[in-house]
Amino acid sequence: MHNKQIASMLEQIAYMLELDERKDRFFEIRAYRKAALTIGTMQEEVEEIFKKGGISALLELQGVGQGIAKSIQELLTTGKMEKFEDLKEKYPIDFENLMKIPNFGAKRAFTLYKELGIKDVNSLKAALDSHKIRELKGFGEKSEAELAKGMQFMENSEKRMPLGDALPIAESIIKKIRGSGLAENVALAGSSRRWRETVGDLDILIVAEENPDLTRFLTKMEEVESVIVSGPTKVSVRLTAGLSCDFRVIKKSSFGAALQYFTGSKNHGVEVRKIAVKKGYSLNEYQLSGKEGKNLASETEEEIYNALGLQYVEPEMREAHGEVELAQQGKLPKLVERKDITADLHLHSKYTDGADKIIEMATHAAKLGYEYMGMTDHSKSERQARGMNDEQFAQYFSEIDKVNDELEGKIKVLKSGEIDILKDGSLDLLDKTMDMMDYTLCSIHNNLEMPKEEMTKRVITAIESGYVNILAHPTARLINEREPIAIDLDKVFEAAEANNVALEINAFPSRLDLNDENIFKARKYKVKFAINTDSHRQFHMDFMKYGIGTARRGWLEKSSIINTFSMKKFLSAIK
Ligand code: DGT
Ligand code: CA
Numbered sequence: 001m002h003n004k005q006i007a008s009m010l011e012q013i014a015y016m017l018e019l020d021e022r023k024d025r026f027f028e029i030r031a032y033r034k035a036a037l038t039i040g041t042m043q044e045e046v047e048e049i050f051k052k053g054g055i056s057a058l059l060e061l062q063g064v065g066q067g068i069a070k071s072i073q074e075l076l077t078t079g080k081m082e083k084f085e086d087l088k089e090k091y092p093i094d095f096e097n098l099m100k101i102p103n104f105g106a107k108r109a110f111t112l113y114k115e116l117g118i119k120d121v122n123s124l125k126a127a128l129d130s131h132k133i134r135e136l137k138g139f140g141e142k143s144e145a146e147l148a149k150g151m152q153f154m155e156n157s158e159k160r161m162p163l164g165d166a167l168p169i170a171e172s173i174i175k176k177i178r179g180s181g182l183a184e185n186v187a188l189a190g191s192s193r194r195w196r197e198t199v200g201d202l203d204i205l206i207v208a209e210e211n212p213d214l215t216r217f218l219t220k221m222e223e224v225e226s227v228i229v230s231g232p233t234k235v236s237v238r239l240t241a242g243l244s245c246d247f248r249v250i251k252k253s254s255f256g257a258a259l260q261y262f263t264g265s266k267n268h269g270v271e272v273r274k275i276a277v278k279k280g281y282s283l284n285e286y287q288l289s290g291k292e293g294k295n296l297a298s299e300t301e302e303e304i305y306n307a308l309g310l311q312y313v314e315p316e317m318r319e320a321h322g323e324v325e326l327a328q329q330g331k332l333p334k335l336v337e338r339k340d341i342t343a344d345l346h347l348h349s350k351y352t353d354g355a356d357k358i359i360e361m362a363t364h365a366a367k368l369g370y371e372y373m374g375m376t377d378h379s380k381s382e383r384q385a386r387g388m389n390d391e392q393f394a395q396y397f398s399e400i401d402k403v404n405d406e407l408e409g410k411i412k413v414l415k416s417g418e419i420d421i422l423k424d425g426s427l428d429l430l431d432k433t434m435d436m437m438d439y440t441l442c443s444i445h446n447n448l449e450m451p452k453e454e455m456t457k458r459v460i461t462a463i464e465s466g467y468v469n470i471l472a473h474p475t476a477r478l479i480n481e482r483e484p485i486a487i488d489l490d491k492v493f494e495a496a497e498a499n500n501v502a503l504e505i506n507a508f509p510s511r512l513d514l515n516d517e518n519i520f521k522a523r524k525y526k527v528k529f530a531i532n533t534d535s536h537r538q539f540h541m542d543f544m545k546y547g548i549g550t551a552r553r554g555w556l557e558k559s560s561i562i563n564t565f566s567m568k569k570f571l572s573a574i575k
């Protein structure tokens with residue numbers, strides 16, 4: 001059983017517990033959600049961990065206590081979880097799929113079940129079509145329309161998988177092919193190589209001799225649900241994870257041409273081929289051919305771009321946004337890289353809704369090679385996350401002092417907080433508390449439904465307070481789950497520039513906020529960015545790569561990203 005399936009069961013239990021009449025379920029519900037988040041976001045399979053280390057290994061997972069560990073053990077040994085089955089009997093509702101609808105909660109789903117017998121997405125759809133829902137008490141025409149809109153959003157998003165889910169699958173498949181001894185080289189192509197935030201399908205290139213053993217290996221992998229195409233040079237399969245994967249078997253001599261072709265994007269490919277044609281050449285997935293069909297370049301992408309008189313174009317830029325013209329002029333930006341990052345400035349600990357201690361987060365950040373980092377636990381309005389008041393922040397800062405002593409210079413932990421921007425644009429903590437911070441990180445978590453003008457005013461009021469250093473996850477969207485808030489981003493960017501506020505590129509795979517498009521737009525302002533992971537446990541810090549990919553898709557260079565600066569430069573830059 002895969003992590004996603006286990007996480008989904010735990011999440012469904014949390015929804016069903018919300019419906020329970022008992023009022024003291026709060027901590028239990030939170031425990032299930034926490035465990036679901038850990039398991040749903042980790043790379044190593046829990047089933048493997050359990051096979052190797054039994055229940056004690058499960059207990060070592062962050063956020064997994066006795067009760068949940070036992071339930072997972074039961075699930076992995078018997079295929080069933082009693083608690084889940086019992087609740088399911090009481091609430092025979094398809095929460096797994098219904099809860100993918102934005103702004104639709106367990107309580108409303110239960111009302112629809114009691115009143116109209118709605119159990120799943122299909123019966124909900126039928127009820128929406130026949131306008132039965134507007135008749136219900138507490139619903140009305142407006143909620144019916146919103147529900148229909150949410151349903152549409154869910155149906156659109158189901159077709160594309162978030163990169164954060166797709167990439168680990170691709171990586172594990174690539175590792176298996178490498179381990180099979182049947183391939184000389186394996187490479188990722190398509191939208192996931194370009195770090196698009198969602199992917200339609202995976203594209204994997206395999207350098208190998210055509211070989212029936214290889215075809216068999218690809219079609220028989222445990223990830224494969226069914227085979228769509230199976231030939232010596234092309235295999236297409238449907239994966240159990242819910243997306244397809246295209247494999248191409250190619251010759252080493254064509255590797256660069258194939259990689260260039262299958263990385264796309266389609267529009268970038270069209271522009272590059274136009275240049276080839278202008279020169280009297282032709283370019284396909286096998287080679288760049290000269291006038292008499294002579295092979296001018298084929299083995300590496302660099303050789304192909306260069307033979308066309310172009311600079312090498314990084315995959316993240318291959319979207320036909322003007323990069324081909326710049327490559328012709330030799331004026332492509334030098335994109336930020338993972339090794340440029342000196343700090344992670346958005347991190348949570350046990351003090352609020354994180355799973356690890358500050359010292360554990362710091363030790364992990366030091367291992368990643370950072371010079372400094374910032375702890376940003378929540379402020380008091382975030383009740384669900386047990387946000388801290390001003391007094392508790394004072395205690396938090398003295399803990400950070402202690403941790404810095406303990407770390408003996410391995411890394412420096414800066415004092416900060418994730419401060420809620422309240423409905424009127426004021427900040428959730430006293431000025432004197434924020435004065436104790438090395439920098440502030442501010443964000444919106446509640447009242448996300450405000451009209452555009454009001455929301456824009458709210459955020460700009462905060463920015464102009466002079467107390468904001470980083471505006472975190474500026475649009476609050478969640479990929480495939482929640483639409484961005486209504487806000488005039490141009491006005492926000494202008495205000496951020498004027499007030500020296502950095503915009504966050506939140507690297508958490510379900511956020512990626514700002515997204516590539518908005519970063520690209522923000523570049524025309526002289527605004528700075530910060531790429532942060534918003535980690536709630538140590539291993540989330542490894543999500544930095546998604547933020548880097550997104551920043552690169554927005555064409556960012558190191559110089560505009562404040563967490564590529566040395567600590568000294570960072571602290572003076574935010575003044
Ligand atoms: P996706 O899968 O929707 O997330 O996006 P891609 O970019 O991975 O698209 P996909 O899987 O259809 O094809 C992979 C690459 O192969 C694509 O980026 C460019 C190339 N390609 C596929 N079909 C065509 C085509 O009809 N014409 C051209 N020029 N290139 C194509
Ligand atoms: Ca693809």
Ligand code: CA
Pocket residue numbers: 190201202203246
């Ligand atoms: Ca494809």
Ligand code: ZN
Pocket residue numbers: 346348418534
């Ligand atoms: Zn956060």
